Amino acid sequence: MVRTDALSASIILSTLWGLTIASPSPHEFTLTWKRENGKETFNATTTFYIYYCDAQRQIPAIEQAHKDALKLANAAFYDDRELSVGDPHQLIDFTSQAAIDYFGPADFKPSQHQRIYDTLYRATETYPGWGLSDWWNSRYIDVFCDDFANDCVNKETGTKSAAYLSQWDPATKRPRQWPWINYCPPFFDILKSHEDKVKEIDNDKTGRKKLNTKNLRTRATTALHEWMHINNDHSSMICEGGCEDTKQIIGGEWTSTYKSGAAKLLARKSPELAAKTNDNLVYFATARFMEKRWGVYPEFPLAWDNRKTPKQNKEAEKLQPGEPEATSTSDLDALGDGDPNVDGTPVPSVPADAPLLDAKNYPQWYQPVLSATGSSTLPPISQPTRKPIPPAALPKFDAVRCNYMVNRNIQDPTYDDCVQAFAPTFDYTNRTQWMAHPPKPGKGTTAYSGWTSGTCALTVQYGGDWSGCEATNGDIWTHARVVFEGCVDYSTRTVGGSVPLNVKGCPGNVSITHTVEAIEAIG
Known part of the structure; x- marks a missing residue:
């Protein structure tokens, strides 16, 4: 049975969200992804328990968002069919423009490639490990719609958030048994579904929407962002050590790294931190999905200009190809870029005086991308064509x-x-x-x-x-x-x-x- 009178429940949980209280019977939703290895097949599953969400509107939206988030995560790899570890075409090309944009030069040391692969691979399974049933390994995520931490609206700025995640129980001062994700009203009222936005790009007569990742900011990107926060304290872990919304100084202001422009700038300062930052992973996967779907890499928004403030960079983005129409962004502009840190955990930051990586660290074909910073256009990029790598032997x-x-x-x-x-x-x-x-x-x-x-x-x-x-x-x-x-x-x-x-x-x-x-x- 699913309770739909979320208002009264929200008042109770907002006050006592750290205490152990009786909860209604949850709606149970299991996300399953079939894995294939040669002739062997097994299923990877995570069970989501959904509380205090409307059965007619909110629960279907949440279930679909999580299914679509799985599509985005899987698109990060060479081939988004059923993922097989043994096929090199289903790995990640770190020499591609997408990878360099979001994670820095391919030969940067210390290399973070296996960490990035590991995180995205875990997201395609939504749990660590293989083939065990949920009751054995307790791979659960609790989902709420009642704003249990009373943080859907910033109390100082009034900025609205679409979602947030809590992994720490303030009553016991210990990690929760399972992570809690809360989806706020804007998740349902402002953000559109992945499929709706895909159709918008499909029907775009100008051919420009497919060039800009802002056109695929959806409930799915938000769900994937929250998954990335899940750390080692939980069997449903996605990111080793937990990925965060890394802070950096942009235009003299400390800024959390949200969405493509800031994520690309972070990769030019610290590839090591970019590998552990939610939106670098989320928008890399989103860009790869768009590239596969429409046959062209979405180069926009460009990396932010480190000399400009976040507000100035956002204004500059409005001049770039594929910028969403003003009528479709007014509500999104009122929605905050990211999620509140309800657990108050430390967030990594780039040193205030961190310089951008020297251009000589990047391949010659990528130099026009670096030169385009602060511009509204980008010249054609001639990325070398890679010879295909033969499939490798499949392990058992x-x-x-x-x-x-x-x-x-x-x-x-x-x-x-x-x-x-x-x-x-x-x-x-x-x-x-x-x-x-x-x-x-x-x-x-x-x-x-x-x-x-x-x-x-x-x-x-x-x-x-x-x-x-x-x-x-x-x-x-x-x-x-x-x-x-x-x-x-x-x-x-x-x-x-x-x-x-x-x-x-x-x-x-x-x-x-x-x-x-x-x-x-x-x-």
Whole structure:
């Protein structure tokens, strides 16, 4: 049974939202995404419990927004069909304009590519791990429409918010059992559905709306934004450590990073923070969806000008191609850019004196994009065409073994070190490296670790005669990535595991091990 008299419930919960109180029976909504790996199929699910939302209007809108958010997250990858980790065409091209716009130069160090991949991949599953039922792993998210924290309207400025998320219980001073998302009235009254906005762009006779991500700001982008906040305290975790609305100084004003223009500017200051910022991830996925849907990358809005105030930058955006009509933006202008920080958690910030990355860090073809800052136009961009990468061998998901250690006195490698160790595996421009063969074992050789960082080593453990083996680096990397996604332990921030190498004539395992263990294995 779903209660629809949300007003009285809102008054109670707004006052006592940190206390344990009786709640009505929720509406249960399970989001399921089918996964395929060769001939194997399994389902990834998260259950949403919806409280104090109108059954006729609000619940259907929420369910559809979450389904559409899943579409956006999946669009971040090469191919938005059923996602298979083993297919390199369903990974992320960090040399693309979209990736450079939102995450910085592809060769920036320290690399954040595996972290970005991991976060977006988790969003396509809406939970960490594979194939277990909800009752076993308690993968739930509670959803409300009653403004339980009384924060839908900013008490100082009067600015309205579309949604917010709470992960901290103020009564117990501990993380909530499950994260709470609240959808505010503007989510239903001002924001449109993903499908409605897609139809608007489909029917646009000018062909300009598809050039600007502002035309696809919807309930789905808001839902995906809230998902990105969900941190390691919950089994429904999306972003390791929790993604935030990073603050930066723009035009002399501290500003939270919301939407494309500010997100692109952040990527030019700190690619490391961009990888952990909600709207860099959300609008990268949105831009990729638009690029796939309409065959052209939405280059606008351009990155904000760091010398102008946020207000001046917003005025400048109105002169750029695809700017939504004034009649359709008046309500959106009254709606705040982001969500209130109801838990009062620390928000990362870029140092006040942080410079923009030097232009020499970017490829030559991208230089016109950098020069267009502060302009209303952008010259044609001639991005190099990438040669396709052949598919890699598909690992067997059910054969992954986690916490795989030869020496039990050695801990698993850390998440952050493995993020760096995986950096070379995302270099799709280097087709030669993808197609290269790892060394065959010599006399007395039992393992090969060609990709290491700190405590983490991607290791091939030989298990027999490799004289006829034709495995490529790409085969090794896709196997290692499956181990990473299946075996990362977010409570300890460590990764460790192994999977048999599924290539004929190549007996052995691909493992993520501690570098000390790898050295011992190599001898």
